[in-house]
Amino acid sequence: MAAGSTYTPIATTTLGSNTNTVTFSSIANTYTDLVVVVSAAISGGATDIQYRFGNGGTIDTASNYSTTVLYGTGTAAGSYRQSSQTYILADYYAVPSSTLGNSAAIFQIMNYSNTTTFKTALNRSNQAGGGVDATVGLWRSTAAIDTIRFYANTNGTQNFLTGSTFTLYGITAA
Amino acid sequence: MANTYTLIEAKTLSSAVTNVEFASIPSTYTDLLIKISARSDYAAVADNLYIRFNNDSGSNYVRKEIYGSGTSAASYGGTATAFEYVYFNGSTSTANTFGNFEMYIPNYASSNQKSFSIDNAREGNATSGDLQLEAGLWTGTAAISSIKFIDQTTGNFVVNSTFYLYGIKNS
Numbered sequence: 001m002a003a004g005s006t007y008t009p010i011a012t013t014t015l016g017s018n019t020n021t022v023t024f025s026s027i028a029n030t031y032t033d034l035v036v037v038v039s040a041a042i043s044g045g046a047t048d049i050q051y052r053f054g055n056g057g058t059i060d061t062a063s064n065y066s067t068t069v070l071y072g073t074g075t076a077a078g079s080y081r082q083s084s085q086t087y088i089l090a091d092y093y094a095v096p097s098s099t100l101g102n103s104a105a106i107f108q109i110m111n112y113s114n115t116t117t118f119k120t121a122l123n124r125s126n127q128a129g130g131g132v133d134a135t136v137g138l139w140r141s142t143a144a145i146d147t148i149r150f151y152a153n154t155n156g157t158q159n160f161l162t163g164s165t166f167t168l169y170g171i172t173a174a
Numbered sequence: 175m176a177n178t179y180t181l182i183e184a185k186t187l188s189s190a191v192t193n194v195e196f197a198s199i200p201s202t203y204t205d206l207l208i209k210i211s212a213r214s215d216y217a218a219v220a221d222n223l224y225i226r227f228n229n230d231s232g233s234n235y236v237r238k239e240i241y242g243s244g245t246s247a248a249s250y251g252g253t254a255t256a257f258e259y260v261y262f263n264g265s266t267s268t269a270n271t272f273g274n275f276e277m278y279i280p281n282y283a284s285s286n287q288k289s290f291s292i293d294n295a296r297e298g299n300a301t302s303g304d305l306q307l308e309a310g311l312w313t314g315t316a317a318i319s320s321i322k323f324i325d326q327t328t329g330n331f332v333v334n335s336t337f338y339l340y341g342i343k344n345s
Contacts, residue, residue, distance in 0.1 A: 104278070126289055
């Protein structure tokens with residue numbers, strides 16, 4: 001990652017109340033790549049984070065996403081994938097608990113604003129009580145990403161808990 | 175434009191030492207990022223290091239990892255008095271090869287427990303290599319003000335090993 005002013009905080013959210021989704025919208029297209037750092041707790045615990053992309057303020061909820069996961073549980077290593085889904089899965093075994101600070105996830109979204117290629121996101125999710133995951137997600141769209149929405153469980157059927165943090169950074173190549 | 179990705183401290187070893195510490199880390203950043211390139215004088219192809227925050231030696235460190243050796247993959251985990259078994263090159267690995275390590279700690283100054291991420295590689299060409307992706311948790315709730323990297327065997331970190339600590343701000 002580049003140093004100094006090429007690594008720019010775009011937006012940050014620390015939840016003041018429980019909420020089922022967190023959205024970064026109107027993301028400028030002036031960066032090269034995006035990084036999102038999430039430290040979240042979820043009601044009920046052991047519930048995954050999912051995310052979707054959008055353009056023009058509209059989130060794509062169609063079956064345009066796929067995910068491949070490399071995971072470790074502490075006793076077993078393996079891989080899982082799902083295709084033509086309506087979301088990207090951010091974690092598989094490293095799902096957040098209901099305790100703040102127990103999990104962290106870092107997303108890297110490359111070349112997010114181009115309008116010629118599908119978009120790939122890499123993610124490392126960590127929840128040392130549950131597992132460690134490395135995932136890749138694909139959005140099969142050539143639209144520029146200007147919106148990212150995170151969901152607590154499928155379509156936000158759970159809540160991110162108060163105090164969870166979400167920060168979006170932009171990385172500029174030059 | 176604000177400089178939000180800041181080098182806090184850099185250490186390049188000029189003599190072999192058993193541990194390296196970033197002490198007196200300010201609480202003014204949001205996240206911490208550490209990058210290490212290290213080799214040991216321990217007489218094996220691999221050595222391992224362990225990590226402690228705030229010199230806490232209680233059984234407060236939880237670990238899960240995915241491990242790949244080039245021929246197989248496995249997963250390990252446990253709870254210990256340090257975050258341990260982070261591999262890097264020992265003295266019988268290919269000459270001049272150093273292990274590489276990146277650690278990310280979100281919200282290190284919060285009053286919650288601290289979850290962190292480590293990506294670690296030890297490659298030796300003619301000798302063995304391995305790759306680790308690790309999830310860590312320190313159950314301490316104090317702000318992290320020091321981080322110590324300790325050779326887990328009788329070895330030392332050798333000359334030219336490097337340790338960099340960066341602070342990242344979200345505003």
